[in-house]
Amino acid sequence: MKWRIRMSTKGFNHKFRYEYCKIKNFILYYPKTLRATDRLMIEIRTRKGYDINIVGMPSHNLETLEKPASVALLPERIPFVKPRLKVKVDDPVKVGSPVFEDKRNSQLVFLSPGGGRIAKIDYGPRRVIKEIVIALDQDEGYETFPLISEAQLEGMERKKLVKTIMTGGLWPLFRELPFRDIPSPDVVPPSIIVSLNSREPFQPVPEVYLNDKVDLFEFGIKILNQLTETLFISSSPGNNFVPNRLNTHVTHTCEGVYPADDPGVLLYHIKKNPDENRSWYINGQDVLLLAMLFKTGKYPVDRTVVLGGSLAKEKKHFQTRMGVPLNHITKGRADDNGTARYVVGGIFKGYSEPEDSYMGFYETSLLLIPEGDEKEFLGFARPGYKKPSRSKAFLSxxxxxxxxxDCNRHGEDRACVNCGFCAEVCPVDILPQFTYKSIIADEIEEALGHGLLDCVECGLCTYVCPSKVELSEVLKNTKKAYYLEQL
Amino acid sequence: MRSLKDFFESHREHFSEGGRFEKLHPFFDAVETLFFIPGIVTKTEPHVRDSLDLKRFMSLVIVALIPPLFFGIYNTGYQSNLASGLPVTFMAVSLKGLRIVLPIIIVSYAVGLAWETLFASIRKHSISEGFLVTGLLFPLTLPPTIPLWQVALGISFGVIFGKEIFGGTGRNFLNPALTGRAFLFFSYPMKMSGDAVWTVVSGVNNQAVDTFSGATPLVVSAVQGSADVIESLLVNAGFTLPKLFYGLYPGSIGGTSALMCLLGALLLIFTGIASYRIIFGGILGVLFAAFPGYIIGLIYGGSSIPMFALNPFYHLVMGGSAFGITYMATDPVSGPGMNISRWIYGFFIGALTVMIRIFNPAFPEGIMLAILFMNLFSPLLDHFAIQFRLKKRVPNV
Structure with a gap:
């Protein structure tokens, strides 16, 4: 039996209160027989969004990669951070030695993902630090961090816990909505959202990265529960792994197309008052790192990454470490004659990097996509049985x-014709075409009123735009500028 | 294909900066991109983009316009030959139709494109594909007897004052094709209305002309003071409901056949290029506004305003309602962008069309005026729809 209910988020883990759902866009379900002790799994349906169906999706196979020759940190790819270096070229480092700190808060340190010596520090335009490359030793040294057992964790003071995570270099794993900056350690978040999978087709899936690590994950959940009163764990329905193994922990299942399980989308659907806007989120895989730091006393560098895209020969998951060179993953697995575009971080949100670059601190996905800089004869008039499109304008x-x-834009820049395709896919009900126009007209207040800050930067509006307007870039940059002005 | 590529490559230098025809670059660009989708790649995320672009978008509207266009050509030739007493075989009629319609379309495209190129050249942007639609929509709304200089004048007014002075495609608030038509309608009413303009009479056998009545259904039903029931008036003039639906009667070039518009509408709705909300809203509006009068007419007999008592379905199929609702009202730029306001917009276009026909028999062209009128209101409708929607959001500032 389906019930339209609205959930009270206050004291969610202990007490439930239902009201009739007034928000049109989603329907919540709860089990027929609900006992007081049962945890509630709430199903959230997002109608908007879009599932892209293109070749090159990774399989669920996992291969463990050998140790790379070097690893790197890319401060440029960590949002809003102003790095101050704590090392020089040729300095020896251990795994977990501080490499740079944030000028805004010197407590926020970023640790070395490898043991060896600093091989080079690369600067970009305006002296922005692009890469800090660490050449790895055969036997890497490890900095030691306090071991914390579950019993110790129970009674731990929040302040002390925060400090442990910060010195352990894992605080940046938390991100604060809506600007996705690293949160201030002094703030207690209204809630923390853990998103287990991503509807983005090129991200690691929980079946792979949680395999054999469910206990570790549960320990990580305990750590998060110490940090906040309200912890949301969301997963997508459609696979049995998560419901079976983590049934007691998952609070929400997000049904719908990409990006239904983005933490921002989940928050948009469940929030009831403005205080909740500043919730934090953390990736499912990163919860494991937290737990490993506490359990092993070492700075954890394990990462499950995905290689995909039509030009990758083997499209699957790889067990490797943080900051590996891109060509370490693609060696012998690229099918491109050097023409592929390397996209790090996902097809919609990622950035392109040269082949000799490295994986970033957050990124777990690498894609090889054809550049597609060829002209197409009478392209607009072809039937298009093999042209992917959300619209129904092709025979596809x-x-x-x-x-x-491929990376072709499939068209030239044109003026917005108000077709409204962007509003049809926006998962958080922004009206990108109107918001974009108000931004262009410098009406920032109006754009904010439209829900600009709810934007989850999924990139779908830009993807579908027939006029090829860079909508999400405009929205994202405006958000960023607004945030920097506030600081 | 390769030679075509080479042709563009070898002539590119003349049209790029410093070249002889630098000012004509938008024209060169428009022609080149017609043949080749340029190899522009994404610079920022998302790294992949949908295959749909504005060229495809607009060319689908052109495809949807093919049924009314071809039927319009046939019908124009048919009516002309019928009135002139010439043979009405398929070939003869089609050729005659082509001879009448093609010059109008060519003038419309050529003059409009010249203006587009001029503005694009001054503003240094490319020519938008929106004009391909405007340049074809406009001639289809004209009577076949229209002098070519009026076609040129109309499309010029439509492009300049309907679109370009507001900044070009995407920034116009009126439908350019209808703006041009409205300009002609009020400037040269003798050539745009009445019962003499809808059929080209030419040829050898002039005796047949005398027996020919050129009145359109709108003219027939707008006759005042008739005690007859309107439908029998129409049927007496030869306009039965099926005939009006199929469209083989004198009228504007493309607007007579509701059946052909229906085919176009189906394609537009299926591909999602036109908003089905506007189309259904329009149909609902026509039926809703015409129904009360029809009922009253049924109960109390004829009315002093014959149009008042007309069967609502007649309103749908005559006077270009179907053409207007399918192709003109669904122009995304001059229409509203919110779904709820699209329903309202469509509904009022339909309702106002009927209202104008009933209460203003001097301007029976209800659909044109209704669409232009609602064009003015679409920003307002959007404004209220957005305000209404924002109330439901949890603020995030």
Whole structure:
């Protein structure tokens, strides 16, 4: 039996209160027989969004990669941080030695993902630090951090816990909505959202990265529970792994197309008052790192990453470490003659990097996509049985198979014609076309009123735009500028 | 294909900066991109983009316009030959139609494109594909007897004052094709209305002309003071409901056949290019506004305003309602962007069309005026729809 209910988020883990759902966009479900001791799994349905169906999706196989020759930290790719270096070239470092700190808060340190010596420090335009490369020793040294057992954790003061995570270099794993900056340690968040999987097709799936590590994950959940009163753990329905193994922990299942399980989308659907806007989130895989830091007393560098895209020969998961060189992952697995674009961090949100770059602190996905800089003869008039499109304007609407897609924009810049496709896919009900126009007209207040800050930067509005307007870039940059002005 | 590529490459230098035809670069660009989708790649995330672009978007509208266009050509030739007493075989009629319609379309495209190129050249941007639609929509709304200089004048007014002075495609608030038509309608009413303009009479056998009545259904039903029931008036003039639906009667070039518009509408709705909300809203509006009068007419007999008692379905199929609702009202730029306001916008277009026909028999062209009128209101409708929607948001500032 389906009930339209609205959930009270206050004291969620202990007490439930239901009201009739007034928000049109989602329907909540709860089990038929609900006992007082049962944890509630709430199903959230997002109608908007879009699942891209293109070739090159990774399989669930996992291969462990050997140790790379070097690893790197990319301060440029960590949002809002102003790095102050604590090392020089040729300095010896251990795994977990501080490499740089944030000028805004010197407690926020970023640790070395490898043991060896600093091989080079690369600067970009305006002296921005692009890469800090660490050449790895055969036997890496490890900095030691306090071991904390579950019993110790129970009675731990919040302040002390925060300090342990900060000195352990893992505080940046937490991000604060809506600007996705690293949160201030003094603030108690209204809630922390853990997103287990991503509907983005090129991100690691929990079946792989949580395999054999469920206990570790549960320990990580305990740590998070010490940090906040309200912990939301969301997962996508459709696979049995998470419901079976983590049934007692998952609070929300997010049904719907990409980006239904983005923490920002979840928050948009469950928040009831403005205080909740500043919730934090952390990736499912990163919870494991937290737990490992406490359990092993070492700075954890394990990462499960995904290699995908139509130009990758082997499309699957890899067990490797933080900051590995991109060509360490793609060696012998690229099918591109050097023409592929290397996209780090996902097809919608990632950035492109040269082949000799490294994986970032947050990124767990690497894609090899054809550049697609070829002209296409009479492209607009072709039937398009193999042209992927959300619209029904090509014959591909009758083609259910995964289709190839390259980095071509498939059209020139045009003025917005108000077709409204962007508003049809926006998962948080912004009206990107109107918001974009108010930004262009410098009406920032109006844009904020439209819900600009709810934007989860999923990139779908730009993806679908037939006029090829860079909507999400404009929204994102405006958000960022607004945040920097507030600081 | 390769030689075509080479052709563009070898002539590119003349049209790029410093070249002889530097000012004509937008034209060169428009022609080149017609043949080749340029190899522009993404610079920022998202790294992949949908295959749909504005060229495809607009060319689908052109495809949807093919049924009314071809039927319009046939019908124009058919009516002309019928009135002139010439043979009405398929070939003869089609050729005659082509001879009448093609010059109008060519003038419309050529003059409009010249203006577009001029503005694009001054503003240094490329020519938008929106004009391909405007340049074809406009001639289809004209009577076949229209002098070509008026076609040129109308499309010029439509492009300049309907679109370009507001900044070009995407920034116009009126439908450019209808703006041009409205300009002609009020400037040269003798050539745009009445019962003499809808059929080209030419040829050898002039005796047949005398027996020919050129009145359109709108003219027939706008006759005042008739005690007859309106439908019998129409049927007496030869306009039965099926005939009006199929469209083989004198009228504007593309606007007579509701059936052809229906085909176009189905394509537009299926591909999602036109908003089905506007189309259904329009149909609902026509039926809703025409129904009370029809009922009253049924109960109390004829009315002093014959149009008042007309069967609502007649309103849908005559006077270009179907054409207007399918192709003109659904223009995304001059229409509203919110779903709820699209329903309202469509509904009022339909309702106002009927209202104008009933209460202002001097301007029976209800659909044109209704669409232009609602164009003015679409920003307001959007404004209220957005305000209404924002109330439901949890603020995030």
């Amino acid at each position: 609407v009758f083609n259910p198979s995964a289709l190839p897609l």
